Amino acid sequence: MGIFKEEKVKTIEKILKEVNKVIVGKETIVEKILTAILAGGHILLEDVPGVGKTTMALTFKTVLGLEYKRIQFTSDSVPSDVTGFSMYQKETGKFVYVPGAAITNLLLADEINRTSSKTQSALLEVMEEGNVTVDGVTRQLEQPFIVLATQNPSGSAGTQMLPNSQLDRFMIRLHMGYPDFQSQVNILKERHQKNPLEEIEQVTDKEEVLRLQKEMESIFVSDEIYEYVTRLSEATRHHELVRLGVSPRGALALCSMAKAYAGMKGRDYVIPEDVLEVFPDVCTHRLILAPAARMKHQNAEQVIGEVVKEVGLP
Helix, strand or coil, X not given: CCECCHHHHHHHHHHHXXXXXXXXXXXXXXXXXXXXXXXXXXXXXXXXXXXXXXXXXXXXXXXXXXXXXXXXXXXXXXXXXXXXXEEEECCCCEEEEEECCCCCCEEXXXXXXXXXXXXXXXXXXXXXXXXXXXCXXXXXXXXXXXXXXXXXXXXXXXXXXXXHHHHCCCCEEECCCCCCHHHHHHHHHHCCCCCHHHCCCCCXXXXXXXXXXXXXXXXXXXXXXXXXXXXXXXXXXXCCCEEECCCHHHHHHHHHHHHHHHHHXXXXXXXXXXXXXXXXXXXXXXXXXXXXXXHCCCCHHHHHHHHHHHHCCC
């Protein structure tokens, strides 16, 4: 075991530098999103409007050189908006496939909680299966395929919240939050006369992203780390305030994120601190709390904190 390939680390540093030119004061969030992308996972950004969720997706697609589509979910969005549909062509007398929003590399699924459960399910099925099926014909999605979904937790009118079982399809859930005072000042100064999206440069292309994903998959995980992930997962399942804890799929996602995070830090092996760093982002949204949690005014973040202290570092 040793140092992650130097040229890969330099590429990752360049990506982070370019993205942070646009997304000011959110270095940790940017790093976690890139980690999830390199781990081959999907991202859920849950936050109020106007904090830069859409700008985040636009910045990553430019810097990573990925094909990009956006679907703005509304109450009348239908599954075919995601998967595509067959249209009859009078000239040829044949049905021709019209691609949906999912036929891309980076899909921004904006306000996923503003559409019907049927349309949500269509997207989440595509995320899980990696293909779309229209009129009995299955088409594989081009890789990489990453969904960056957003939802606004502050309003409930006209929303259809994702079921907990479907939240499990997202590798991580993040909250961007408002910028700090100085970051807000810098944003106002920099964007008075220019758009920073027009000044960033492409660092990689989709082939390089796929190569980086392969590199992350090959990072070494010791038996002690697998046991640590298992102890954390089991602790969530046995916690008195949790009705359903982290699933095996969640534990696999935690391992994938920990490997990618180790690679981001220049190592080709995982240490316990890598697991600890990504554990809340991977697992908080996977917990279903018991009614007693509400009575004790405890949320999933607090439960995760208790689990970390209870298990301790190996």
